[in-house]
Amino acid sequence: MINKKLWWGVLTLCIGLGVYLSIVDYKSPLIKIKIQQQDKLWVVEKPYYEQWAVEHGIDIGDIILEIDNMDISGYRLISYDEFIRAANELTIKKQDGTILQVEVLHRDLLMQFYLHVMLPILYFVLSLGATLYLYYKRQQNIESIKWLILFILTVALTYLSSNASSKADLIGRAIISGGILLSPLMLLQFLKSYYRYLHIKWPFIHQIEKLYILPVIGAVLGCIEILYPYTKDVIVIFLLATSFILFLFPLWVLLYSYYKKRTVQLRLLILSVILPFLPFLFLFVLPEVFWQQAILEAEYSILFVLLIPFCFMFLRVSERLFDVHYYITRTSYYLLVTSALTIWLCVGLFFLMKNMPNGGVAVFLFISILLFFYVKEKVDAKYRDVLFTPKGNTIRQLSRAIDQMSAAYRVDELLSILKQEAANHLEIKNIEVVNYDGKEQEMLDEYVMTDEQIQQLQAGEIVRLSDVYVALIHQEAHMKRLLLIEHRGKIRLKDEELLWLKLLLKYAESAIESLKKIEELLRELRSLKQTAEQEPVWLKKLVWLKIEQEKYYVAQELHDTVLQNLTHLTREMSLLVEDDAVPIRGLYQQMQNNVQDLRTYCETLKPPVLDKLGLTAALSQLVQQVNSKAKFKLYTTFERVYLKHEQLPLVIYRIIQELLNNALKHSDATKVTLSLQELDEGFELIYEDDGIGCTLEQMLQTDSLGIRGIRERVEAFNGHCHIETNINEGVFIHIIIEGSEEDD
Known part of the structure; x- marks a missing residue:
């Protein structure tokens, strides 16, 4: 979305506008003296800072002659605004005729200086620092980060321009008029890209870019308001009403999405947007639109909106730095438990202190604290994984990680899954698995770790060093497999995360032991194949069981087809002996068909053309x-595939054979499509028909369809078989096998 040159252009423009607006804000203090015209003279109706006015001798009814040495009649906006917004010097004629020169200084109006000058500038500087941190320290290639940066900068410039706009500065008015409409659009763009990052479907506005005409219109209207002051009321209402509608849409998106998904991320986004936005929405925008009178002025209500971009930043940067939800959850839990204990003790002591000796009070306190620990232990046992973890149920996440690791067939594959799961759960990218045999001195020097420390590690133990967490995954006679989690002094894993990791490491150690035995078994089989030694007993038993299974399959097929036909022919032949009228030619034809069926079954068991002519x-x-x-109608597309694994051609043939047999026997389809395409080290097979279909459960439970055999063949080669079917909706099967010689 944003390349490097465009990023620097946007950043330079924002810094330039920020510096300009800061100068405008500081140049003249904001005084907001309401005036009214009497006999073509402008007199003070009500000063906003009453204490300051009293200290400088400004009273209601005093005549304003000049503002910054310019006659007040020269100000075009006075007739439509009736406010002196900002000034450095005022010339006032008192009611007794005395001329009073009032110098307006920031130090005399500290409230306005902090609220209207320092706070917007400080917020802009912090926002700029936040965007630089997000861009350079976080993942720059994630689109949501870049939209978040634009949202933060837009809100910061809009807030910074509010003071300049009130001083009738043309650029300030254009920025605030356009920014108040651009901010909700940036928020909407961020949500769209963030939903994609969370893999949540975005069913809302897709071409948000078309709405960008609204901020342009807003900026133009802001300039028109300065040039033609009599349009102010209409333009202000239009801008506030439009921004109100635009902000409502992302709020509705969040509420609707959370109602559908109920995810932690969406709940935190809702709290980050709705709560800070409500005061500005209901105390300023709505009253200003409908009654032209705000309940809480914008300079105060907008302070809550400033939390929005920083809440988003806290959610988006590493949880290790700003784990807001975690600490809020823990704090609220402790406050609830402590409040209950405090109330109990206060009530108990109130009644006991007057009627019981000190020993009785001590017994009461002892029993109360004992019961407190007992109840807290029970509560923690039931709710701790949810109360103390911002990611939800850690047991479920641990189970999911173990399921992923259970699918591994090799040690290196299991270690890769372990590394990936740890990175996802802990949200740390710099995680490595190292095989240490006592010779990697460079590794020891880099992480300030001694060989003695490594040798003392126990399986599943996690040690925090100056730059890394080190955990022992598995230990062999001459090698240790270590998990290194880099923190560089900036990340501290919580107790719950350490416990999660220890349990996962315990399982990984057990799984590696099992995989080692399997790998040794496979090496033994390869050795037997190469040396032609006598097979072990267990292998003979396995082969025998497989042969018996195939015999049963062949016997069942022959019984259901050829044997039934031959039985019928036998009966007919018995009639032939007794009745010469039975047509001999028909019986001969049936016997020929049976012979052909037997030949077909033999070719099915071992297709000779596959070995002779190829797949x-x-x-x-x-x-x-x-x-x-x-x-x-059968439509086929068979690419010529080149497979390293010698058994894959037979696998492809068997799968297609079974699929077509199912189509013949069960599908009742009018159209069947088969596609075979080559992958880098395997193949992709797609089958689709428009038949009667069935439910997926029925398909998997029905042995006659052969789907179970197809899935077993695919899974035996580390492949994937995806099936979609429903009653009267046909069948769709997608098979991918990426085989290699290493899978033998």
């Missing part, structure tokens, strides 16, 4: 056989 020819022959029997 493409075998699939072509299979398609021809299906077309001769099928009632549906």
